[in-house]
Amino acid sequence: MTPEQLQDVVGTAVRAVVDRGALPVEVPREVVIERPRNPEHGDYATNVALRLAKPAGRPPREVAELLAAELRAHEGIASVDVAGPGFMNITLATGALGTIAVRAVTAGPSYGRTDTLAGQKLNLEFVSANPTGPVHIGGTRWAAVGDALGRLLEASGATVTREYYFNDAGAQIDRFALSLMAAAHGRPVPEDGYAGDYIAEIAQQVLAAEPGLLERPEDEQQERFRVRGVDLMFAEIKRTLADFGVVFDVYFSERTLHETGALDKAIARLRENGHVYEADGAVWLRTTDFGDDKDRPLIKSDGAPTYFAADCAYYQDKRDRGFDKVVIMLGADHAGYVGRYKALSAAVGDDPEVNLEILLGQLVNLVRDGEPVRMSKRAGTVVLLEDLVEAVGADAARYALARASVDQTIDLDLDLWSRRTNDNPVFYVQYAHARISSLLRNAADLGLTLGEADDVDVAALVHERENDLLRAIGEFPRVLTAAAELRAPHRVARYLEELAGTYHRFYDSCRVLPRGDEEVTSLTTARLWVCAATATVLRNGLAVLGVSAPERM
Template identity: 80%
Template sequence: MTPEQLQDVVRTAVGAVVDRGALPVEVPDEVVIERPKNPEHGDYATNVALRLAKPAGRPPRQVAEVLAEELRAHEGIATVDVAGPGFLNITLAKGALGGLAVRAVTAGAAYGRTDAFAGQKLNLEFVSANPTGPVTLGSTRWAAVGDALGRLLEATGAQVSREYYVNDAGAQIERFGRSLQAVAHGRPVPEDGYQGDYVETVAQQVVAENPGLLELPDDEQLTVFADRGVAAMVAEIRSTLDGFGVHYDRFFSERTLHESGALEKAVGRLREQGHVFEADGAVWLRTTTFGDDKDRVLVKAGGEPTYFAADCAYYLDKRARGFERVVIMLGADHSGYVGRYKALVAATGDDPEHHLEILIGQLVNLVKDGEPVRMSKRKGNFVLLTDLVDAVGIDAARYALARASVDQQIDIDADLWSRKTNDNPVFYVQYAHARISSLLRNAADLGLPLGEAADVDVAALAHPRESDLLRAIGEFPRVLASAAELRAPHRVARYLEELAGTYHRFYDSCRVLPRGDEEATSLTTARLWLCAATATVLRNGLDVLGVTAPERM
């Protein structure tokens, strides 16, 4: 019995006592089920009696006793004790807890998935680095966390579209084009231009693909260098992210907003809403009406639309495509952007608390010899996604980036994350899966396959370490749902590390395979299913993080 199933059992029990008039309350929509810190207090605990005491007009312990009597009649429950001010400590029947192993194995890749967010259609935008350089370490954090979040949301029933916003319009694109043009002619890069080896590489590629380019008039050259240079960078960014296991449903070009008239339509809609005014020759959006610290310019005095105008058009485009919620992941340097974006959403007539979500992440450093490597994108002295992968590998890189809460700045120690030892968290989790895979192969070699689910004596799994492992397996669906709700993939990583530790302790205490001439028993089979269930959860959890679950290490 999973915690979710136990929730239904408790709610049914409340409903039964209400129906017969024993408690004058309404049946709660949700019931909190927790694992007691002390295993001696049972498998699970609930505070439902404390919550119902006030509306029932009775002492919590009295309410708890009424519910305990009802729950004790359930065949899947062994004991129910009333503790403290009115907590219910529940111990499941042996078969009810052991059945978690069978359920996990038979569900396979579906185990842990829920419909907690079914019906939600979200647009998830992440990374969206300017197409004027390769993917840096800072953007890599969002690649790992954003993709993991998308997987999490999908695992809990949401419909997610991953999107990369290509900033291919504006002054930085002209600067990039002039940088390429200068390098192609053997001239110094402009002072405000882009530098680095990649600039020369892209410039050579553009020239090779466009014979006679350097003989064209200067302005025509600039247009080609800017257009083709950006196209080359977008192709490289896409390829780099694909290699990192991050795949987008759409790369959205900012330029299309300018060319399609979407910006003018967006300004027109905001004007119709009554929030646009003109001052000093410019067109403004009165965002202070919606809590922003100052009003924002949409169109400059010279007639040039601002980035903010493009953001307005882009948001409206997403909503027009049917996305109920727009989720945007931004770096720490964009924290001041939240207020104005919420204001523009409100100005369109939407509810920023419902239709918009902005996640801000902190910086990440790659540490070498105890010192963080400094980054400067403009000068070309930066750490790339590919540098991180070369240093620690894709799995370790993704796991390390997703393992910490995004509101924490992190340092990635290349030495630690490249070790094949248990102090490397991703190795520790992957090794647990590989260890189980090896055990199951050995069992098959001994002629001990898992067999049919109906033949498993789940009640045989009565050892304390087996119970610990079963309870941990039962927590997985709730961990995924909670991590998705809190936008916290790091909770999955920490859970997997705890699960791996729980498995290792079980393995050290409970012999699985027979030795020598010993005969296999029903306990042998049950423990094999428990091991296979653990492997299923480890595999599913790692998949949510975009990390592989190797069978050999």
């Protein structure tokens, strides 16, 4: 019996007691089922009696005893003990946990998926670096976490569009073009320009495509370097991210907001809502009406639109495309951005608490031999995505970056994450999957198969280590749900490490394959199902993080 199935059983017991008039309360929409910290207290626990006691006007233990009597009659429950102020500790009947393994294996890739977020249409924007240089280590963290979050939200039933917004308009693009020109002419890069070997590389690619470019007027040169340079840089960004396993559904160009008139339409809509005014020759949005610390300019006194004006148009474009919620992932250096963006959402007529969500992430520091790693081969002092992948591999990089809560700064030890030992967390989890894959291959060589689900003798699974592992497998759907709702992919990684450890302890205590002339029993087959179920969860969990599950290591 899975935790979800037990939730239904407890909910049915509450409904039965209410229906016969023993409890004058409304049946709760959801029942909380948890694993006790002390295994001696049973397989699962619930506080539902405590929640119902006050509205029922009855002592919690009395309510608990009413519900416990109902639950004890269920064939899948061995015992229910009322503890403390009214908690119910539930021990499942022999073999009830074993059904978890059967369910996991038969569900396969869909095991763990739920519909808790079904009906939600989300736009998830992450990375979104300027197309003026390769993806750096900060963007790499968002690539790993953002892609994992998208997979998590989809696993919980949401419809997710991953979107990359590239700022291909504005002063930074002019500086980029001038930097390419300088490199092509062999001149020093402008003081406020972009440095790094990649600038010279792209400049040479532009010249190769347009051989006579340097003989043309400088304003024409700058335009060609801008157009071709941005295209080449962004193509490299997309290739690098794709090699990292991150592909976006939409790549949105800021320039289109200017070229299509979307920016003017967005400002007009805000003006119609009564939140735009003019002062000092500029056009302003009165964001202070919605909690911002100061009003924000939309059009500068020289007539040029601000970056915030483009943000206004972009947000409205997303909502016009039908997204219920706009989710944006930003670095911690953009914390000041939150207030103005919430004010923008409110000025449009949305509820910022419903239609907008901004996630802030901290920095990543790379260390090797205990010392900071700062230099990149191509970008001077900036560490790039490709530098990290070259150092530890894509799997380890993705896992390491997704393993920590985004509100924590990471000191990523390159020595640790490049090892093929159990102190490397991703190796530890992947090795557990490879170990099970090897065991299942050996079983096949002996002529042993899982057989039919209906024939599994789940009642044979009574060993403590078996039950520990089955309970852990049963938690997977709830881990995914909680991680999605809390926007916390790191919870999946930590769970997988715990599951791998639980499997290794099971394997050390419970013989799976027969030795020599040992007889093959129903327990042998049942334990094969437990192993296969563990592999299913490891595989599904790693897939959520965008990490492979090798069958051989």
